[in-house]
Amino acid sequence: MRRLVFGIFSDYHLWRGSHPQSAAPLEEIVRRAHEGGASFLIHCGDLCHNAPDEPAVRTVLRENPFGMPVYGCLGNHELEDAGSLEAVLAAYGMPSPYYFTDRPEGFRVIVLDTNHGKGSDGALCHYPPYAKRLPDGDRLGGAQLDWLEEAVRTSPLPCLLFSHASLEEPAGSPDGARVRALIREENARRPGRVLLCANGHNHTDSLRLRDGVLWFDVNAALLLYWSRTINPGLPEDFRASARMAGNYAYASEPLSALVEIAEEADRWTIRVRGRESTYLFGAPPDPMGGDVPNGFGRLPSPRISSGAWDISKKPI
Numbered sequence: 001m002r003r004l005v006f007g008i009f010s011d012y013h014l015w016r017g018s019h020p021q022s023a024a025p026l027e028e029i030v031r032r033a034h035e036g037g038a039s040f041l042i043h044c045g046d047l048c049h050n051a052p053d054e055p056a057v058r059t060v061l062r063e064n065p066f067g068m069p070v071y072g073c074l075g076n077h078e079l080e081d082a083g084s085l086e087a088v089l090a091a092y093g094m095p096s097p098y099y100f101t102d103r104p105e106g107f108r109v110i111v112l113d114t115n116h117g118k119g120s121d122g123a124l125c126h127y128p129p130y131a132k133r134l135p136d137g138d139r140l141g142g143a144q145l146d147w148l149e150e151a152v153r154t155s156p157l158p159c160l161l162f163s164h165a166s167l168e169e170p171a172g173s174p175d176g177a178r179v180r181a182l183i184r185e186e187n188a189r190r191p192g193r194v195l196l197c198a199n200g201h202n203h204t205d206s207l208r209l210r211d212g213v214l215w216f217d218v219n220a221a222l223l224l225y226w227s228r229t230i231n232p233g234l235p236e237d238f239r240a241s242a243r244m245a246g247n248y249a250y251a252s253e254p255l256s257a258l259v260e261i262a263e264e265a266d267r268w269t270i271r272v273r274g275r276e277s278t279y280l281f282g283a284p285p286d287p288m289g290g291d292v293p294n295g296f297g298r299l300p301s302p303r304i305s306s307g308a309w310d311i312s313k314k315p316i
């Protein structure tokens, strides 16, 4: 019977000079995953705005002291302050913008790239260097969708999907409908073929079981809410510590989760151990407009929730 434990986090947004945080909380996330028995750590994108120039990507993650593999998705901010997609891939040690790897624990880890939108000629393309979005964005695009269908349909292993933009209803990627149809079809035919879909980008917390898959909206590690409005609860010296320091509500401790997937004769059990925190300096996002739900009906919160879910192996 298979068993896997991995660590997960998202939207660290390391951007020295613009954001106030350092790499120390990232070290805490890596350590927590290792101490929780994780075989690997994965992030759901927007890790760093200028990865080729950020040593912590190598020193804290790729060359972590535990020898733990670290996977990750590209987020829409990954190219915001970086000169080329190739340089970002090299900094992260990614083989390509989307790929899968078959883990020795018996699971297929599928890393997706939701950073496609309409270019100036109207055709779908990847977000370019020094940009964080294109119109009609958050897309996988036709070629990646075809590749994903093949990767899931022919997989001998249960699949775990990771993306930056959500593939959930109602406000996820415009390509999410095709992914959800694929999951419904494959999970009806072979229950548990896709066990988990995790995403970042929304900076909100949610876990829900639907179509035999656990949808995990992974909250941001530290930067819980952004607004053009300055957060009035932050101390003045903190607000002055970096260019955009005043424009966020923060978590006091770095948020991450440990996910355990255990196979039994008749079911899969997925356990998520999240993390409860508080707003740094007791400064919530409400006065900055953070009291309005997003397109999923979710509000900012200083936590990643915990829970356990059973997925039956009986055909639906």
Ligand SMILES: [Fe+2]
Binding pocket: 046, 075, 076, 077, 164, 200, 201, 202
């Ligand atoms: Fe994002």
